Amino acid sequence: MHIINKQSIMINLWRIFLLLIVLSIWEISARNGLVDTFFLSQPTVIIKDFVTLFFSGEIFPHMKVTLQATFIGLGLGSLLGIAAAFFLVKYKFAERIFDPIIVALHGIPKIALGPLFILWFGLGIKSKIFLALIAVFFIMYFNAYGGFKSVEPRLINAVRLMGASQFHITTKVLLPSSLPWILTGFRAAVGLAFLGAIIGEFMGSTAGLGYIVQYAGHMYNITRVFSTILVMTFLMMFLNEGVKLLEKNVLRWRPQGS
Protein backbone atom coordinates (compact mmCIF):
# COMPACT_ATOMS: atom_id res chain seq x y z
CA MET A 1 0.00 0.00 0.00
CA HIS A 2 2.78 2.33 1.03
CA ILE A 3 4.76 1.64 -2.14
CA ILE A 4 1.72 2.14 -4.34
CA ASN A 5 1.02 5.49 -2.68
CA LYS A 6 4.56 6.63 -3.23
CA GLN A 7 4.38 5.51 -6.81
CA SER A 8 1.11 7.33 -7.47
CA ILE A 9 2.58 10.54 -6.05
CA MET A 10 5.49 10.19 -8.45
CA ILE A 11 3.12 9.61 -11.35
CA ASN A 12 1.13 12.72 -10.46
CA LEU A 13 4.29 14.81 -10.16
CA TRP A 14 5.37 13.65 -13.60
CA ARG A 15 2.01 14.56 -15.05
CA ILE A 16 2.13 18.09 -13.64
CA PHE A 17 5.72 18.45 -14.76
CA LEU A 18 4.92 17.42 -18.35
CA LEU A 19 1.88 19.71 -18.44
CA LEU A 20 4.02 22.64 -17.23
CA ILE A 21 6.60 21.94 -19.91
CA VAL A 22 4.00 21.96 -22.70
CA LEU A 23 2.43 25.16 -21.33
CA SER A 24 5.85 26.81 -20.97
CA ILE A 25 6.83 25.99 -24.53
CA TRP A 26 3.49 27.35 -25.72
CA GLU A 27 3.85 30.51 -23.63
CA ILE A 28 7.47 31.17 -24.62
CA SER A 29 6.78 30.55 -28.31
CA ALA A 30 3.79 32.91 -28.16
CA ARG A 31 5.83 35.66 -26.52
CA ASN A 32 8.62 35.32 -29.06
CA GLY A 33 6.27 35.31 -32.00
CA LEU A 34 7.07 31.70 -32.92
CA VAL A 35 3.35 30.90 -33.00
CA ASP A 36 0.56 33.16 -34.08
CA THR A 37 -1.43 34.16 -30.99
CA PHE A 38 -4.35 35.05 -33.23
CA PHE A 39 -4.92 31.34 -33.82
CA LEU A 40 -3.39 29.82 -30.69
CA SER A 41 -3.68 32.51 -27.99
CA GLN A 42 -1.35 31.95 -25.04
CA PRO A 43 -1.69 30.17 -21.66
CA THR A 44 -1.37 33.19 -19.35
CA VAL A 45 -3.97 35.14 -21.31
CA ILE A 46 -6.32 32.13 -21.36
CA ILE A 47 -6.02 31.67 -17.61
CA LYS A 48 -6.64 35.37 -17.04
CA ASP A 49 -9.78 35.13 -19.17
CA PHE A 50 -10.83 31.99 -17.34
CA VAL A 51 -10.56 33.81 -14.02
CA THR A 52 -12.47 36.81 -15.37
CA LEU A 53 -15.27 34.56 -16.60
CA PHE A 54 -15.82 33.40 -13.03
CA PHE A 55 -15.23 36.70 -11.23
CA SER A 56 -17.52 38.65 -13.49
CA GLY A 57 -20.10 35.90 -13.02
CA GLU A 58 -20.59 35.90 -16.75
CA ILE A 59 -20.08 32.14 -17.06
CA PHE A 60 -22.64 31.00 -14.48
CA PRO A 61 -25.91 31.39 -16.43
CA HIS A 62 -24.31 29.53 -19.35
CA MET A 63 -23.04 26.76 -17.10
CA LYS A 64 -26.48 26.46 -15.64
CA VAL A 65 -28.12 26.09 -19.04
CA THR A 66 -25.66 23.44 -20.22
CA LEU A 67 -25.76 21.48 -16.97
CA GLN A 68 -29.55 21.62 -16.91
CA ALA A 69 -29.79 20.12 -20.38
CA THR A 70 -27.14 17.56 -19.44
CA PHE A 71 -28.83 16.42 -16.24
CA ILE A 72 -32.37 16.35 -17.58
CA GLY A 73 -31.24 14.47 -20.69
CA LEU A 74 -29.14 12.13 -18.56
CA GLY A 75 -31.99 11.41 -16.15
CA LEU A 76 -34.69 10.89 -18.74
CA GLY A 77 -32.43 8.95 -21.09
CA SER A 78 -31.29 6.66 -18.28
CA LEU A 79 -34.80 6.01 -17.06
CA LEU A 80 -36.11 5.30 -20.54
CA GLY A 81 -33.13 3.11 -21.44
CA ILE A 82 -33.41 1.04 -18.27
CA ALA A 83 -37.19 0.80 -18.57
CA ALA A 84 -36.98 -0.32 -22.20
CA ALA A 85 -34.39 -2.97 -21.31
CA PHE A 86 -36.50 -4.16 -18.39
CA PHE A 87 -39.62 -4.39 -20.51
CA LEU A 88 -37.93 -6.28 -23.32
CA VAL A 89 -36.20 -8.72 -20.98
CA LYS A 90 -39.54 -9.41 -19.32
CA TYR A 91 -41.58 -9.83 -22.50
CA LYS A 92 -39.85 -12.13 -24.95
CA PHE A 93 -42.33 -11.37 -27.70
CA ALA A 94 -41.70 -7.64 -27.52
CA GLU A 95 -37.98 -8.32 -27.31
CA ARG A 96 -38.04 -10.16 -30.63
CA ILE A 97 -39.84 -7.27 -32.27
CA PHE A 98 -38.01 -4.32 -30.74
CA ASP A 99 -34.46 -5.39 -29.97
CA PRO A 100 -33.35 -5.49 -33.64
CA ILE A 101 -35.03 -2.14 -34.20
CA ILE A 102 -33.15 -0.56 -31.29
CA VAL A 103 -29.88 -2.03 -32.53
CA ALA A 104 -30.55 -0.62 -36.01
CA LEU A 105 -31.48 2.83 -34.67
CA HIS A 106 -28.30 2.82 -32.62
CA GLY A 107 -26.44 2.80 -35.93
CA ILE A 108 -27.59 6.34 -36.65
CA PRO A 109 -24.92 8.90 -35.72
CA LYS A 110 -26.87 10.71 -33.03
CA ILE A 111 -25.24 14.07 -33.78
CA ALA A 112 -26.80 13.99 -37.22
CA LEU A 113 -30.20 14.31 -35.54
CA GLY A 114 -29.22 17.69 -34.09
CA PRO A 115 -30.55 19.89 -36.89
CA LEU A 116 -33.84 17.97 -36.85
CA PHE A 117 -34.27 18.40 -33.12
CA ILE A 118 -33.59 22.11 -33.40
CA LEU A 119 -36.18 22.34 -36.15
CA TRP A 120 -38.72 20.38 -34.11
CA PHE A 121 -38.05 21.65 -30.58
CA GLY A 122 -36.61 25.11 -31.19
CA LEU A 123 -33.46 26.95 -30.17
CA GLY A 124 -34.24 26.60 -26.46
CA ILE A 125 -33.17 23.93 -24.00
CA LYS A 126 -35.61 21.30 -25.28
CA SER A 127 -33.62 20.39 -28.37
CA LYS A 128 -30.46 20.00 -26.26
CA ILE A 129 -32.25 17.80 -23.77
CA PHE A 130 -33.41 15.58 -26.59
CA LEU A 131 -29.94 15.32 -28.07
CA ALA A 132 -28.48 14.38 -24.68
CA LEU A 133 -31.37 11.99 -24.04
CA ILE A 134 -31.01 10.12 -27.31
CA ALA A 135 -27.27 9.66 -26.77
CA VAL A 136 -27.83 8.38 -23.23
CA PHE A 137 -30.78 6.14 -24.05
CA PHE A 138 -28.87 3.65 -26.17
CA ILE A 139 -25.90 3.10 -23.92
CA MET A 140 -28.18 2.73 -20.90
CA TYR A 141 -30.43 0.36 -22.81
CA PHE A 142 -27.56 -1.92 -23.85
CA ASN A 143 -25.96 -1.96 -20.42
CA ALA A 144 -29.17 -2.54 -18.49
CA TYR A 145 -30.17 -5.23 -20.98
CA GLY A 146 -26.85 -7.00 -20.42
CA GLY A 147 -27.26 -6.64 -16.67
CA PHE A 148 -30.79 -8.04 -16.57
CA LYS A 149 -29.79 -10.94 -18.81
CA SER A 150 -26.83 -11.88 -16.66
CA VAL A 151 -28.73 -12.25 -13.39
CA GLU A 152 -27.90 -15.63 -11.95
CA PRO A 153 -30.94 -17.94 -12.07
CA ARG A 154 -29.84 -19.66 -8.86
CA LEU A 155 -30.28 -16.38 -6.97
CA ILE A 156 -33.75 -15.90 -8.42
CA ASN A 157 -34.69 -19.48 -7.58
CA ALA A 158 -33.38 -19.18 -4.04
CA VAL A 159 -35.41 -16.03 -3.42
CA ARG A 160 -38.49 -17.51 -5.09
CA LEU A 161 -38.24 -20.50 -2.76
CA MET A 162 -38.25 -18.07 0.14
CA GLY A 163 -41.63 -16.88 -1.05
CA ALA A 164 -40.73 -13.81 -3.11
CA SER A 165 -43.31 -12.36 -5.48
CA GLN A 166 -42.42 -11.16 -8.98
CA PHE A 167 -42.22 -7.64 -7.62
CA HIS A 168 -39.82 -8.69 -4.88
CA ILE A 169 -37.68 -10.64 -7.34
CA THR A 170 -37.39 -7.46 -9.40
CA THR A 171 -36.56 -5.11 -6.55
CA LYS A 172 -34.45 -7.44 -4.43
CA VAL A 173 -32.59 -9.46 -7.07
CA LEU A 174 -32.91 -8.20 -10.63
CA LEU A 175 -32.16 -4.52 -10.03
CA PRO A 176 -29.34 -4.81 -7.49
CA SER A 177 -27.74 -7.56 -9.52
CA SER A 178 -27.61 -5.45 -12.68
CA LEU A 179 -26.52 -2.31 -10.87
CA PRO A 180 -22.82 -2.72 -11.74
CA TRP A 181 -23.78 -2.90 -15.42
CA ILE A 182 -26.11 0.05 -15.17
CA LEU A 183 -23.46 2.14 -13.41
CA THR A 184 -20.86 1.29 -16.05
CA GLY A 185 -23.30 2.57 -18.64
CA PHE A 186 -24.06 5.62 -16.53
CA ARG A 187 -20.40 6.57 -16.33
CA ALA A 188 -20.20 6.73 -20.12
CA ALA A 189 -23.66 8.28 -20.31
CA VAL A 190 -22.60 11.31 -18.24
CA GLY A 191 -20.00 12.22 -20.85
CA LEU A 192 -22.41 11.57 -23.70
CA ALA A 193 -25.12 13.72 -22.16
CA PHE A 194 -22.68 16.60 -21.69
CA LEU A 195 -21.46 16.19 -25.25
CA GLY A 196 -25.03 16.01 -26.57
CA ALA A 197 -25.98 19.23 -24.80
CA ILE A 198 -22.91 21.10 -26.07
CA ILE A 199 -23.30 19.89 -29.64
CA GLY A 200 -26.92 20.97 -29.54
CA GLU A 201 -25.75 24.41 -28.43
CA PHE A 202 -23.25 24.55 -31.28
CA MET A 203 -26.01 23.91 -33.77
CA GLY A 204 -28.30 26.64 -32.64
CA SER A 205 -28.87 28.28 -29.29
CA THR A 206 -28.87 31.52 -27.39
CA ALA A 207 -27.07 30.38 -24.23
CA GLY A 208 -24.85 27.65 -22.85
CA LEU A 209 -21.17 26.77 -22.89
CA GLY A 210 -21.46 25.44 -26.41
CA TYR A 211 -22.99 28.74 -27.43
CA ILE A 212 -20.06 30.71 -25.96
CA VAL A 213 -17.51 28.58 -27.82
CA GLN A 214 -19.44 28.91 -31.06
CA TYR A 215 -19.93 32.65 -30.63
CA ALA A 216 -16.30 33.30 -29.61
CA GLY A 217 -15.14 31.25 -32.58
CA HIS A 218 -17.14 33.38 -34.98
CA MET A 219 -15.67 36.50 -33.38
CA TYR A 220 -12.12 35.06 -33.70
CA ASN A 221 -11.85 35.32 -29.92
CA ILE A 222 -9.56 32.26 -29.60
CA THR A 223 -8.71 33.06 -25.98
CA ARG A 224 -12.40 32.80 -25.05
CA VAL A 225 -12.72 29.52 -26.95
CA PHE A 226 -9.83 28.07 -24.95
CA SER A 227 -10.97 29.39 -21.59
CA THR A 228 -14.47 28.00 -22.14
CA ILE A 229 -13.02 24.65 -23.15
CA LEU A 230 -11.13 24.79 -19.87
CA VAL A 231 -14.43 25.36 -18.04
CA MET A 232 -15.93 22.34 -19.83
CA THR A 233 -12.93 20.20 -18.94
CA PHE A 234 -13.20 21.03 -15.27
CA LEU A 235 -16.94 20.41 -15.25
CA MET A 236 -16.45 17.02 -16.88
CA MET A 237 -13.78 16.17 -14.33
CA PHE A 238 -16.16 17.00 -11.49
CA LEU A 239 -18.93 14.93 -13.06
CA ASN A 240 -16.57 11.97 -13.48
CA GLU A 241 -15.45 12.17 -9.88
CA GLY A 242 -19.07 12.32 -8.80
CA VAL A 243 -19.89 9.14 -10.68
CA LYS A 244 -16.79 7.44 -9.28
CA LEU A 245 -17.88 8.34 -5.78
CA LEU A 246 -21.36 7.02 -6.51
CA GLU A 247 -19.94 3.75 -7.85
CA LYS A 248 -17.70 3.33 -4.85
CA ASN A 249 -20.59 3.80 -2.46
CA VAL A 250 -23.16 1.74 -4.27
CA LEU A 251 -20.84 -1.15 -5.15
CA ARG A 252 -19.24 -1.61 -1.77
CA TRP A 253 -20.35 -5.23 -1.84
CA ARG A 254 -17.94 -6.15 -4.59
CA PRO A 255 -14.39 -7.31 -3.85
CA GLN A 256 -11.87 -4.47 -4.10
CA GLY A 257 -10.17 -4.00 -7.40
CA SER A 258 -12.95 -5.39 -9.58
Place this chain on the structure above:
Amino acid sequence: MVAVSTPEQILSIQDRNTGKNKFLVQNLSHSFNAAKDKTVEVLRNINISVEEHEFLAIVGPSGCGKSTLLNIMSGLLKPTQGQILLDGELLKDITTRIGYISQTDSLLPWRTAIANVELGLELRDVPKKERKNIALKLIKQADLNGFEKSYPYELSGGMKKRVDIIRILAVEPEVIFMDEPFGALDVFTREMLQDYILSLWQKTRKTIIFVTHDLGEAITLADRVIIMTARPATIKSEYPIPLPRPRSPLDIRFDPKFIKIHKRIWYDLKEEVQKSGE
Protein backbone atom coordinates in the same frame (compact mmCIF):
# COMPACT_ATOMS: atom_id res chain seq x y z
CA MET B 1 -32.00 -56.20 -2.04
CA VAL B 2 -34.10 -54.69 0.70
CA ALA B 3 -32.73 -54.05 4.12
CA VAL B 4 -34.53 -55.70 6.97
CA SER B 5 -34.58 -53.78 10.22
CA THR B 6 -34.54 -55.61 13.48
CA PRO B 7 -37.46 -54.92 15.83
CA GLU B 8 -35.24 -52.94 18.21
CA GLN B 9 -34.14 -50.68 15.43
CA ILE B 10 -37.69 -49.98 14.36
CA LEU B 11 -38.62 -49.26 17.92
CA SER B 12 -35.78 -46.83 18.42
CA ILE B 13 -36.77 -44.88 15.31
CA GLN B 14 -40.37 -44.68 16.38
CA ASP B 15 -39.28 -43.69 19.78
CA ARG B 16 -37.51 -40.67 18.40
CA ASN B 17 -40.18 -39.62 15.97
CA THR B 18 -43.81 -38.92 16.52
CA GLY B 19 -44.95 -41.38 13.88
CA LYS B 20 -46.91 -38.64 12.14
CA ASN B 21 -46.45 -38.42 8.39
CA LYS B 22 -45.22 -34.92 7.72
CA PHE B 23 -44.21 -35.20 4.11
CA LEU B 24 -45.24 -37.71 1.47
CA VAL B 25 -44.05 -38.39 -2.04
CA GLN B 26 -46.48 -40.62 -3.89
CA ASN B 27 -45.94 -42.52 -7.14
CA LEU B 28 -43.65 -39.84 -8.46
CA SER B 29 -42.24 -40.20 -11.96
CA HIS B 30 -40.56 -37.60 -14.07
CA SER B 31 -39.15 -37.43 -17.57
CA PHE B 32 -38.23 -34.61 -19.90
CA ASN B 33 -37.79 -34.20 -23.63
CA ALA B 34 -34.10 -34.05 -24.39
CA ALA B 35 -34.59 -33.79 -28.12
CA LYS B 36 -37.28 -34.50 -30.70
CA ASP B 37 -38.75 -37.96 -30.07
CA LYS B 38 -36.34 -38.53 -27.25
CA THR B 39 -37.53 -38.48 -23.69
CA VAL B 40 -35.23 -39.06 -20.77
CA GLU B 41 -36.71 -40.78 -17.79
CA VAL B 42 -35.23 -39.28 -14.65
CA LEU B 43 -37.39 -40.58 -11.82
CA ARG B 44 -39.51 -43.72 -11.75
CA ASN B 45 -42.28 -44.42 -9.29
CA ILE B 46 -40.82 -42.94 -6.16
CA ASN B 47 -42.57 -43.20 -2.81
CA ILE B 48 -41.14 -41.59 0.28
CA SER B 49 -42.75 -40.85 3.58
CA VAL B 50 -41.09 -38.65 6.14
CA GLU B 51 -42.24 -38.38 9.70
CA GLU B 52 -42.38 -35.19 11.66
CA HIS B 53 -39.02 -34.38 13.30
CA GLU B 54 -37.31 -37.06 11.25
CA PHE B 55 -33.86 -36.55 9.75
CA LEU B 56 -33.93 -38.40 6.43
CA ALA B 57 -30.97 -38.74 4.09
CA ILE B 58 -31.29 -39.65 0.43
CA VAL B 59 -28.15 -41.08 -1.13
CA GLY B 60 -27.55 -41.92 -4.76
CA PRO B 61 -24.84 -41.83 -7.37
CA SER B 62 -24.00 -38.45 -8.89
CA GLY B 63 -26.35 -37.42 -11.64
CA CYS B 64 -29.06 -39.89 -10.64
CA GLY B 65 -31.73 -37.24 -10.39
CA LYS B 66 -31.59 -36.34 -6.70
CA SER B 67 -31.70 -32.64 -7.41
CA THR B 68 -34.61 -33.09 -9.80
CA LEU B 69 -36.41 -34.93 -7.03
CA LEU B 70 -35.80 -32.06 -4.60
CA ASN B 71 -36.87 -29.49 -7.17
CA ILE B 72 -40.16 -31.34 -7.60
CA MET B 73 -40.56 -31.82 -3.86
CA SER B 74 -40.11 -28.09 -3.28
CA GLY B 75 -42.57 -27.08 -5.98
CA LEU B 76 -40.03 -25.56 -8.37
CA LEU B 77 -40.70 -28.24 -10.96
CA LYS B 78 -43.94 -29.99 -11.96
CA PRO B 79 -43.62 -33.77 -12.06
CA THR B 80 -44.83 -35.82 -15.03
CA GLN B 81 -46.72 -38.04 -12.65
CA GLY B 82 -47.43 -38.41 -8.96
CA GLN B 83 -47.98 -36.02 -6.09
CA ILE B 84 -46.49 -34.45 -3.00
CA LEU B 85 -48.35 -34.14 0.26
CA LEU B 86 -47.41 -31.85 3.13
CA ASP B 87 -49.39 -32.59 6.28
CA GLY B 88 -51.82 -34.48 4.09
CA GLU B 89 -52.40 -31.49 1.81
CA LEU B 90 -51.55 -31.61 -1.85
CA LEU B 91 -48.55 -29.39 -2.61
CA LYS B 92 -49.25 -27.42 -5.74
CA ASP B 93 -46.73 -24.64 -5.68
CA ILE B 94 -43.74 -23.26 -3.84
CA THR B 95 -44.48 -22.91 -0.15
CA THR B 96 -42.64 -21.08 2.57
CA ARG B 97 -43.40 -23.99 4.88
CA ILE B 98 -40.47 -25.66 3.17
CA GLY B 99 -36.97 -24.24 3.42
CA TYR B 100 -34.43 -25.09 0.75
CA ILE B 101 -30.67 -25.03 1.11
CA SER B 102 -28.74 -25.75 -2.06
CA GLN B 103 -25.19 -26.75 -2.81
CA THR B 104 -24.03 -23.50 -4.34
CA ASP B 105 -24.19 -20.58 -2.03
CA SER B 106 -27.13 -18.45 -2.95
CA LEU B 107 -26.59 -15.49 -0.66
CA LEU B 108 -27.28 -12.17 -2.34
CA PRO B 109 -23.77 -10.72 -2.79
CA TRP B 110 -24.95 -7.11 -2.42
CA ARG B 111 -26.39 -7.72 1.03
CA THR B 112 -24.43 -7.96 4.26
CA ALA B 113 -24.68 -11.15 6.29
CA ILE B 114 -27.41 -9.70 8.49
CA ALA B 115 -29.35 -8.31 5.55
CA ASN B 116 -29.23 -11.75 3.94
CA VAL B 117 -30.59 -13.34 7.10
CA GLU B 118 -33.36 -10.74 7.19
CA LEU B 119 -34.37 -11.32 3.57
CA GLY B 120 -37.06 -13.93 4.18
CA LEU B 121 -38.54 -11.84 6.98
CA GLU B 122 -38.52 -8.79 4.73
CA LEU B 123 -40.53 -10.72 2.15
CA ARG B 124 -43.09 -11.41 4.86
CA ASP B 125 -43.23 -7.74 5.90
CA VAL B 126 -41.90 -8.38 9.39
CA PRO B 127 -41.18 -4.97 11.00
CA LYS B 128 -37.58 -3.78 10.79
CA LYS B 129 -36.84 -3.91 14.49
CA GLU B 130 -38.16 -7.42 14.91
CA ARG B 131 -36.31 -8.55 11.80
CA LYS B 132 -33.06 -7.29 13.18
CA ASN B 133 -33.57 -8.95 16.55
CA ILE B 134 -34.34 -12.32 15.03
CA ALA B 135 -31.35 -12.08 12.68
CA LEU B 136 -28.94 -11.00 15.42
CA LYS B 137 -30.01 -13.86 17.62
CA LEU B 138 -29.47 -16.39 14.85
CA ILE B 139 -26.12 -14.88 13.93
CA LYS B 140 -25.02 -15.21 17.53
CA GLN B 141 -26.17 -18.82 17.69
CA ALA B 142 -24.25 -19.59 14.53
CA ASP B 143 -21.03 -18.15 15.99
CA LEU B 144 -20.93 -15.38 13.43
CA ASN B 145 -20.66 -12.52 15.89
CA GLY B 146 -18.78 -9.59 14.44
CA PHE B 147 -19.57 -10.55 10.85
CA GLU B 148 -23.07 -9.05 10.68
CA LYS B 149 -21.94 -6.24 8.44
CA SER B 150 -19.64 -8.32 6.24
CA TYR B 151 -20.50 -8.91 2.63
CA PRO B 152 -20.51 -12.50 1.37
CA TYR B 153 -17.21 -12.05 -0.46
CA GLU B 154 -15.59 -11.26 2.88
CA LEU B 155 -16.76 -14.53 4.46
CA SER B 156 -15.19 -17.99 4.26
CA GLY B 157 -17.02 -20.87 2.58
CA GLY B 158 -18.10 -22.34 5.91
CA MET B 159 -19.34 -18.98 7.22
CA LYS B 160 -21.32 -18.36 4.05
CA LYS B 161 -22.96 -21.76 4.46
CA ARG B 162 -23.91 -20.94 8.02
CA VAL B 163 -25.46 -17.65 6.92
CA ASP B 164 -27.28 -19.60 4.20
CA ILE B 165 -28.65 -21.98 6.83
CA ILE B 166 -29.76 -19.40 9.37
CA ARG B 167 -31.32 -17.36 6.58
CA ILE B 168 -33.66 -20.34 6.09
CA LEU B 169 -34.12 -20.88 9.83
CA ALA B 170 -35.15 -17.24 10.25
CA VAL B 171 -38.47 -17.87 8.52
CA GLU B 172 -39.09 -21.03 10.53
CA PRO B 173 -39.99 -23.55 7.86
CA GLU B 174 -41.55 -26.82 9.00
CA VAL B 175 -39.51 -28.95 6.64
CA ILE B 176 -35.96 -28.22 5.46
CA PHE B 177 -34.47 -29.65 2.28
CA MET B 178 -30.74 -29.71 1.89
CA ASP B 179 -29.32 -30.50 -1.53
CA GLU B 180 -25.70 -31.57 -1.04
CA PRO B 181 -25.23 -28.45 1.04
CA PHE B 182 -21.59 -29.15 1.89
CA GLY B 183 -20.55 -30.54 -1.47
CA ALA B 184 -18.35 -27.62 -2.38
CA LEU B 185 -16.49 -27.37 0.93
CA ASP B 186 -13.28 -28.88 2.24
CA VAL B 187 -13.34 -31.86 4.61
CA PHE B 188 -12.74 -29.95 7.85
CA THR B 189 -15.31 -27.31 7.14
CA ARG B 190 -17.71 -30.06 6.21
CA GLU B 191 -17.29 -31.84 9.50
CA MET B 192 -17.75 -28.63 11.44
CA LEU B 193 -20.93 -27.89 9.55
CA GLN B 194 -22.21 -31.43 10.03
CA ASP B 195 -21.70 -30.89 13.72
CA TYR B 196 -23.56 -27.60 13.46
CA ILE B 197 -26.48 -29.18 11.60
CA LEU B 198 -26.71 -31.96 14.17
CA SER B 199 -26.85 -29.53 17.07
CA LEU B 200 -29.42 -27.43 15.21
CA TRP B 201 -31.59 -30.45 14.58
CA GLN B 202 -31.20 -31.56 18.18
CA LYS B 203 -32.47 -28.16 19.30
CA THR B 204 -35.19 -27.39 16.75
CA ARG B 205 -36.31 -30.88 15.76
CA LYS B 206 -37.23 -29.70 12.29
CA THR B 207 -38.05 -32.33 9.71
CA ILE B 208 -34.99 -32.51 7.48
CA ILE B 209 -34.52 -34.18 4.12
CA PHE B 210 -30.84 -34.23 3.30
CA VAL B 211 -29.65 -35.23 -0.15
CA THR B 212 -26.03 -36.28 -0.60
CA HIS B 213 -23.78 -38.61 -2.53
CA ASP B 214 -21.63 -39.10 0.53
CA LEU B 215 -22.80 -42.19 2.38
CA GLY B 216 -20.69 -41.47 5.47
CA GLU B 217 -22.29 -38.05 5.79
CA ALA B 218 -25.77 -39.56 5.43
CA ILE B 219 -25.15 -42.13 8.16
CA THR B 220 -23.58 -39.55 10.46
CA LEU B 221 -26.57 -37.26 10.28
CA ALA B 222 -29.73 -39.19 9.57
CA ASP B 223 -32.27 -41.38 11.32
CA ARG B 224 -32.90 -43.19 8.08
CA VAL B 225 -31.06 -43.46 4.77
CA ILE B 226 -32.72 -44.05 1.42
CA ILE B 227 -30.59 -45.41 -1.40
CA MET B 228 -31.51 -44.45 -4.93
CA THR B 229 -30.58 -46.30 -8.08
CA ALA B 230 -28.80 -44.88 -11.10
CA ARG B 231 -30.96 -43.18 -13.72
CA PRO B 232 -33.87 -43.58 -14.00
CA ALA B 233 -33.84 -43.21 -10.25
CA THR B 234 -35.99 -45.45 -8.15
CA ILE B 235 -35.74 -46.22 -4.47
CA LYS B 236 -33.51 -49.21 -4.08
CA SER B 237 -33.54 -49.73 -0.37
CA GLU B 238 -34.00 -48.08 2.96
CA TYR B 239 -31.97 -48.38 6.15
CA PRO B 240 -32.70 -47.14 9.63
CA ILE B 241 -29.61 -45.77 11.38
CA PRO B 242 -29.85 -46.87 14.98
CA LEU B 243 -26.82 -44.92 16.19
CA PRO B 244 -27.34 -43.11 19.48
CA ARG B 245 -27.64 -39.33 19.63
CA PRO B 246 -26.21 -36.83 20.16
CA ARG B 247 -23.62 -37.85 17.60
CA SER B 248 -20.25 -36.33 16.91
CA PRO B 249 -19.24 -36.30 13.24
CA LEU B 250 -15.59 -36.32 14.25
CA ASP B 251 -15.73 -39.48 16.33
CA ILE B 252 -18.64 -41.43 14.97
CA ARG B 253 -16.84 -42.83 11.99
CA PHE B 254 -14.54 -44.83 14.25
CA ASP B 255 -17.53 -46.35 16.03
CA PRO B 256 -17.68 -50.09 15.14
CA LYS B 257 -21.45 -49.83 14.74
CA PHE B 258 -21.01 -46.98 12.24
CA ILE B 259 -18.47 -49.02 10.30
CA LYS B 260 -20.77 -52.03 10.22
CA ILE B 261 -23.72 -50.03 8.91
CA HIS B 262 -21.54 -48.15 6.46
CA LYS B 263 -20.18 -51.39 5.02
CA ARG B 264 -23.57 -52.96 4.69
CA ILE B 265 -25.11 -50.01 2.86
CA TRP B 266 -22.00 -49.40 0.80
CA TYR B 267 -22.25 -52.77 -0.97
CA ASP B 268 -25.77 -51.88 -1.87
CA LEU B 269 -24.81 -48.44 -3.16
CA LYS B 270 -21.66 -49.61 -4.97
CA GLU B 271 -23.62 -51.43 -7.63
CA GLU B 272 -25.43 -48.23 -8.50
CA VAL B 273 -22.32 -46.11 -8.55
CA GLN B 274 -20.74 -48.59 -10.94
CA LYS B 275 -23.82 -48.58 -13.13
CA SER B 276 -23.93 -44.80 -13.32
CA GLY B 277 -20.25 -44.74 -14.21
CA GLU B 278 -20.76 -46.97 -17.24
